[in-house]
Amino acid sequence: MTDRSATAAQPAPTTRTGGVRLDRVTKRFRSGTIGVDDVSLTVEPGEFVTFLGPSGSGKTTTLNTIAGFAKPSSGRIEIAGADVTALPPSKRNLGVVFQNYALFPHMTVRENIAFGLHGRGLSKAEIGARIEESLAMVRLDGLGDRTPKQISGGQQQRVALARALVYRPPVLLMDEPLGALDKALRDRMQVEISRIHREVGTTFLFVTHDQGEALGLSDRIVLFDRGRVVQVGTPAELYERPASLFAAEFLGESNVFRGELAGPGALRFGEQTLRCMGDGPASGSAAVVVRPERLRLVGTADASGRADASGGAARGAIDPAARGAAGAENRVEARVVNIAYFGAFRRVTLRYADGSSGLLHDGVDAPAPIALGDPVVVGWDAEHAVVVPVPAPAEHAA
Amino acid sequence: MDETTRAGWGLRLWAILVAVLLVAPLLVVVPISFAEKRSFKFPPDGLSVDWYVNLFTDQRWTSAIGTSILVGVLVTLICTVLGTAAALGIHRLGGRVAALVTGVLVAPMIVPGIVSAVAIYSVYLRWQLTGNLLGFLLAHTVLAIPFVIVTVTSSLSTTDPMLERAAASLGAGPWRTFVRVTLPAIAPGVGAGALFAFVTSFDEVVAASFLQSPAIRTLPIEMFVSVTNEVDPTIAAVSTVILALTTAIVLLPAFTRRRPSQKASSS
Numbered sequence: 001m002t003d004r005s006a007t008a009a010q011p012a013p014t015t016r017t018g019g020v021r022l023d024r025v026t027k028r029f030r031s032g033t034i035g036v037d038d039v040s041l042t043v044e045p046g047e048f049v050t051f052l053g054p055s056g057s058g059k060t061t062t063l064n065t066i067a068g069f070a071k072p073s074s075g076r077i078e079i080a081g082a083d084v085t086a087l088p089p090s091k092r093n094l095g096v097v098f099q100n101y102a103l104f105p106h107m108t109v110r111e112n113i114a115f116g117l118h119g120r121g122l123s124k125a126e127i128g129a130r131i132e133e134s135l136a137m138v139r140l141d142g143l144g145d146r147t148p149k150q151i152s153g154g155q156q157q158r159v160a161l162a163r164a165l166v167y168r169p170p171v172l173l174m175d176e177p178l179g180a181l182d183k184a185l186r187d188r189m190q191v192e193i194s195r196i197h198r199e200v201g202t203t204f205l206f207v208t209h210d211q212g213e214a215l216g217l218s219d220r221i222v223l224f225d226r227g228r229v230v231q232v233g234t235p236a237e238l239y240e241r242p243a244s245l246f247a248a249e250f251l252g253e254s255n256v257f258r259g260e261l262a263g264p265g266a267l268r269f270g271e272q273t274l275r276c277m278g279d280g281p282a283s284g285s286a287a288v289v290v291r292p293e294r295l296r297l298v299g300t301a302d303a304s305g306r307a308d309a310s311g312g313a314a315r316g317a318i319d320p321a322a323r324g325a326a327g328a329e330n331r332v333e334a335r336v337v338n339i340a341y342f343g344a345f346r347r348v349t350l351r352y353a354d355g356s357s358g359l360l361h362d363g364v365d366a367p368a369p370i371a372l373g374d375p376v377v378v379g380w381d382a383e384h385a386v387v388v389p390v391p392a393p394a395e396h397a398a
Numbered sequence: 399m400d401e402t403t404r405a406g407w408g409l410r411l412w413a414i415l416v417a418v419l420l421v422a423p424l425l426v427v428v429p430i431s432f433a434e435k436r437s438f439k440f441p442p443d444g445l446s447v448d449w450y451v452n453l454f455t456d457q458r459w460t461s462a463i464g465t466s467i468l469v470g471v472l473v474t475l476i477c478t479v480l481g482t483a484a485a486l487g488i489h490r491l492g493g494r495v496a497a498l499v500t501g502v503l504v505a506p507m508i509v510p511g512i513v514s515a516v517a518i519y520s521v522y523l524r525w526q527l528t529g530n531l532l533g534f535l536l537a538h539t540v541l542a543i544p545f546v547i548v549t550v551t552s553s554l555s556t557t558d559p560m561l562e563r564a565a566a567s568l569g570a571g572p573w574r575t576f577v578r579v580t581l582p583a584i585a586p587g588v589g590a591g592a593l594f595a596f597v598t599s600f601d602e603v604v605a606a607s608f609l610q611s612p613a614i615r616t617l618p619i620e621m622f623v624s625v626t627n628e629v630d631p632t633i634a635a636v637s638t639v640i641l642a643l644t645t646a647i648v649l650l651p652a653f654t655r656r657r658p659s660q661k662a663s664s665s
Binding site for chain 1: 558
């Protein structure tokens with residue numbers, strides 16, 4: 001959406017390659033379980049799309065049907081405009097980066113990269129040039145003669161990328177490629193993958209269960225749950241406008257207030273009515289989702305639980321005016337359960353009156369002097385409160 | 399320190415005792431093979447290399463050696479190709495069918511040799527496969543192929559299945575994937591299987607004693623005939639040669655493996 005203007009402003013890659021289209025793809029396993037359930041999806045040429053979901057949600061199986069490693073039970077798969085549903089993996093002209101890299105252990109780095117250039121009608125000189133070019137792209141110049149065992153995990157990852165891109169496939173598939181790396185290396189490789197994506201202009205399909213990777217890398221995120229696509233959108237859309245409780249809870253952290261809708265943009269929560277975005281459903285069981293950084297401390301509550309946001313008279317601790325929070329449209333009482341300092345922000349764990357727990361991130365400026373066990377009042381604006389449907393009463397109780 | 403050395407001594411004595419019991423009977427044939435007279439007396443009265451000369455000149459012995467090597471090499475080739483193919487198929491099949499196929503193919507390893515031999519003999523007699531090379535090849539292939547299947551299957555189970563997917567994603571068809579990726583990965587298993595197949599064929603007595611004729615005899619049969627019919631120290635010479643060769647085969651990998659690692663550490 002609006003936040004993606006940064007992407008649009010980046011220099012356009014030299015060539016836009018092919019897109020991917022899934023049309024009602026379903027994969028039933030021999031055991032009868034459904035791995036992928038009626039998934040339709042269009043990935044634009046040159047796009048970076050992430051398949052995000054918990055394990056067993058169908059994201060990897062969907063990727064496998066695109067790669068040709070799994071045959072869909074029904075549906076159609078197109079790559080760069082051509083129907084590839086019946087083609088074996090070797091004829092799909094895709095690049096694939098595997099979770100454990102799957103480098104050929106008996107070959108050198110250069111031989112690994114050269115493997116995919118075989119039989120593509122390239123001269124020896126061209127092959128040599130392509131290999132050196134892709135070694136340079138992943139910044140491994142000079143390591144061509146090592147074997148996979150002689151290089152580090154991060155370097156193996158780069159070789160896997162180079163090997164999958166050297167023959168310039170229209171689409172690159174990556175299955176949890178960063179899963180085996182440690183945190184620092186993972187962050188560095190994310191930056192590298194973004195850079196390479198911009199440089200080559202290939203369509204990237206990236207499978208991960210890590211929401212941080214999904215938010216940081218993608219043009220669009222496809223959120224999977226139980227074999228189905230539950231939401232597709234830019235990272236900002238998914239984070240700020242989750243369409244379901246699952247989306248809200250899987251991607252990022254949230255405060256969830258469950259209640260009954262009392263019209264568009266109004267939810268009955270206990271004895272209160274919470275104002276929220278009005279474009280959701282207007283009646284039935286629902287929940288309001290508020291992100292931790294949208295929540296503000298607006299006052300303290302006295303021991304009897306009566307909210308007191310009139311200037312901090314009870315304890316004199318929090319001055320809403322000074323914190324610029326006077327305008328918070330919704331106010332809810334909570335108790336402070338935990339406070340953790342993270343440097344860039346402070347993370348306050350809250351417990352609400354209905355027993356549910358929540359989170360508040362507050363900035364480093366003038367942190368309110370709150371202590372564990374303190375009754376507080378937190379507030380937020382309606383424009384930051386998203387209404388999502390709550391499926392069944394049973395789940396509501398849980 | 400003291401305790402560990404003492405414990406070490408007890409263990410060492412035991413190990414030496416076991417080793418002597420295992421190896422001593424084998425080593426007795428070495429001096430006998432160098433005997434001067436036609437006798438199995440131990441220790442021999444005088445020394446000579448007459449029996450080695452006899453072994454490599456007497457047409458009876460040389461043709462038996464030739465037959466054994468020919469049968470062994472051909473059986474090894476057949477078993478390695480078929481056994482590797484079978485193991486690949488079984489590996490891909492998976493599940494109950496794979497277990498069944500494995501059971502059938504590996505059965506000759508479990509069924510007592512004499513039972514297989516009698517069965518093979520009664521059938522081959524009808525098919526006129528006794529007393530000729532083809533009969534030996536078929537019988538030994540059946541008996542030796544389980545070793546290739548077992549070693550290659552275990553190699554396959556430790557090979558990363560993603561390697562074949564990677565090769566396929568890079569555009570390699572099944573044949574190129576096998577030759578460039580799978581085969582190098584399972585090469586140790588294939589090699590071990592081939593060695594076992596050769597030894598199984600070379601060493602096989604029971605089926606061979608049914609299938610043999612004066613025209614075609616493998617080395618173990620010739621040795622058996624010799625030791626039952628005559629006093630000929632040539633059999634001790636054969637045993638010594640086989641002992642030396644098998645020892646060399648066992649030790650060879652240990653020596654060849656050390657060299658590359660030294661190179662790697664020096665560079």
